[in-house]
Amino acid sequence: MDLIDRYLAAVRRQLPEGTQDDIVQELRDSLRSEAEELEVRDGRPLDAGGQAALLKKRGHPWLVAARYLSQQYLIGPSLYPYYRKALGMVVFWVVLPIILIGGAVTTISSEASIATWISRIIPAAWNGAIYSVGIVTIVFAILEHEQVRLSVLDKWNPERLPDHDAVREVPRSESVFGLVFSLTFLIWWTGIVRAPNLVFFGSEPARIVPGPMWAPLYWPILLSLLASTAIHLVDMIRPWRTTALSLVDIGVNLFNIGIIVFMLRANNYVQVLAPADYVDRAARAEYSINNTIMVSFAGIGLILAWDVFVQIRRLVKARPARAHAL
Amino acid sequence: MDPNLFDTLRLELRRGSLTLAVLAQLRSEHYGYTLRKALVDLGLDIDEGTLYPLLRRLEAQELLTSEWREEGGRKKRFYKLSPDGRQILKQLLAEWNAINQSLDRII
Numbered sequence: 001m002d003l004i005d006r007y008l009a010a011v012r013r014q015l016p017e018g019t020q021d022d023i024v025q026e027l028r029d030s031l032r033s034e035a036e037e038l039e040v041r042d043g044r045p046l047d048a049g050g051q052a053a054l055l056k057k058r059g060h061p062w063l064v065a066a067r068y069l070s071q072q073y074l075i076g077p078s079l080y081p082y083y084r085k086a087l088g089m090v091v092f093w094v095v096l097p098i099i100l101i102g103g104a105v106t107t108i109s110s111e112a113s114i115a116t117w118i119s120r121i122i123p124a125a126w127n128g129a130i131y132s133v134g135i136v137t138i139v140f141a142i143l144e145h146e147q148v149r150l151s152v153l154d155k156w157n158p159e160r161l162p163d164h165d166a167v168r169e170v171p172r173s174e175s176v177f178g179l180v181f182s183l184t185f186l187i188w189w190t191g192i193v194r195a196p197n198l199v200f201f202g203s204e205p206a207r208i209v210p211g212p213m214w215a216p217l218y219w220p221i222l223l224s225l226l227a228s229t230a231i232h233l234v235d236m237i238r239p240w241r242t243t244a245l246s247l248v249d250i251g252v253n254l255f256n257i258g259i260i261v262f263m264l265r266a267n268n269y270v271q272v273l274a275p276a277d278y279v280d281r282a283a284r285a286e287y288s289i290n291n292t293i294m295v296s297f298a299g300i301g302l303i304l305a306w307d308v309f310v311q312i313r314r315l316v317k318a319r320p321a322r323a324h325a326l
Numbered sequence: 327m328d329p330n331l332f333d334t335l336r337l338e339l340r341r342g343s344l345t346l347a348v349l350a351q352l353r354s355e356h357y358g359y360t361l362r363k364a365l366v367d368l369g370l371d372i373d374e375g376t377l378y379p380l381l382r383r384l385e386a387q388e389l390l391t392s393e394w395r396e397e398g399g400r401k402k403r404f405y406k407l408s409p410d411g412r413q414i415l416k417q418l419l420a421e422w423n424a425i426n427q428s429l430d431r432i433i
Contacts, residue, residue, distance in 0.1 A: 023382075025394075026358060026403050030374055033359040033400075059375050067379040 003051040004031050007061060014065030023068055031058070075140045083140045086176045087133060090184065094132045098125045101292055135187065136180050143236070168241045168314055175235035182228040189225060208289070211268035220259055227252045243315060250311050253304045260301040269293045344372055346422055348380060349407060349415045352390060357402040381405055389414055 008028055012020045035046045035054060046054070058064060075083050102121050231249050235241070263269075269290050274282035328334075347370050351361060362377050384390045389411035392403050407415065 022403075023378075025401060026378060027374075029357070029400055029402050030359050030362075030378070064375055067375050068382065 003048060003055060004028070004035070007031075007055045007058075010061035011065050014062055015068060019068065027064070031055075073144060075137070075144050079140055079144055082172055082176045083136065085173050086140070086180050087136050089173075089177050090132045090136050090180050091129050093181070094128045094184075095125045098128045132184065135184050139180055139183055168246075170235040170239045170241055172236065172239060175232050175239065179229065179232035179236055182225055182232060186222075186225040186229060189221060207273040208270050209273060211266070211271055213263070213266040213268055217259060217262070220255070224252060224256050224259065227255075243318070246311050246315055250308050253308045253311075257301055257304050257308070260297050260304070263297055264294065264301070267294060343422075344370070344376065345380065345384070346415075346418050347372075348377070348384065349389065349411060349418065352405055352407045352411070353415075355404050355406040357397075357404050359402075361405070384411070 008024050008031070011027060012024045015023055031054065035051065038050060038054070039046050042050075099121055102124055103117065227248075231245065231252065234245060267290055270286065270293070272282045272286040272289065274285075347365060348361070351364055351368075356364065358374070358378055358381060361381075362372060362374060365372050365377075381390065381392075385392055385405070388408055390405050391408045392405045394401050394403050396402070
C-alpha cells in the first residue's frame, strides 16, 4: 500500500457511511492524475518523498473529509451568547452555595483547619462546576438541534406578536437560566447525578440520607419540576407570555408554595449517619444542615409568593389595556 | 489591524464567484481534475479541497448531473450542468453583471 492509498484510507475513515466509496474513488482519480502529471514533467516515477509532498499540499485527511460534511454547530451563533450567559450564572449559583453552605457545614463538622477546608471544598466546587458546564452544554446542544429541526426562529409571523403593553415578554436570559436550573434540579432529584460529599468525620465521609418526610413529596416535586421545565422551554421558544401560560405558571408556583408549606412543618429533612465516636458532631451537622434547608426553602417560598403576586398584578393590569384595544 | 483580515475578506469575496465559475465552466462536460486545470488556466485558482465538495453540493442541489465513466484506464466522474443548473446560471450571470455594473459606478 503506497502513501496515496494510506492517505485515502485515512480520509475514508472520517466520512459518513454511504458516501465513502464515491468520494474516495474521485479523490483517488484526482491524486493519481496529478501524480501522473508530475511523473511526466520529471521523467521518472513519483517516489515516496514526491507523494508525501503531493499529499501534504492536499491537506490533513481530517480536514479533507470535514469539507464534505455539512456545517454543524454544537451551539450555533444565535444561541451562543445565551449559552455563555447561562454558563456563567449556573456555574456561579452552583459553586457559590457549595463554597458557602459546604464551607459552613465542613467547619462545624470537622477540625476546620484551612488545609482540610481547601482539600474538601475545592474538589466539591470543581466537580459542581464541571457538572454544571456539562448539563448547560447538553441542554443548549439539544436546543440548537431542535431549533434547526423546527426552524422556530425562521417560521414566525409578525402579525402574531402580541400587544407589547398587554403581555410580558420574558427575557431569553431569564428563561434559559430557569430552564437550566430546573433541569439541573430535575437531574439531581431523579438521582442521575449525586451531590458531592461535603461532611467528613476524620477522613471518612458522612452518610447523609433524606428524612422520611420526603417520601410523600417525591412525585409532587417531580411533577412540579417537569411543569417548570416545560414552562421555561415554551418561554425560551416563544418569549411572549400568553394569559393561559401565565395562569399555568401561577398554578405551578402555588403548587410549589403548598409543597414548601408542607415541608416547613417538618424539620427532619436529612439525617447524618456517623461512626459512634462522632455522634455529637453528627448531631450538630444534622441540625445545621436542616436549619439551612429550612431557611433556604422559606426564602424560595417568599420568592415564589412574590412572583405569583407580580404575575397576577400584571394580568389584572393587562385586562383594561386589551379591552381598550378592542 | 488583524493580519488575517485581508485573507478573510478575500475568501468571502471569492466564495460566491467560485460557484458561478464552476457552473459556467460545466456548460461543457468535465471531470474534477480537468475542471480544476481549466479554471486555473483561465486564472481562477481553486484548490481540490474546495472544488470536490463544491461539486458534490451543487449536484445535491440538482444543478449538476454526473456519471462515472472509464477513461485512460481509470474510472472518472464526469460532471455537467443540469437543465435546472442552466436556468440558475442564467439568473446568476444576470445578477453578477448587475453587481459588476453597480460596482463600476461606485468604484
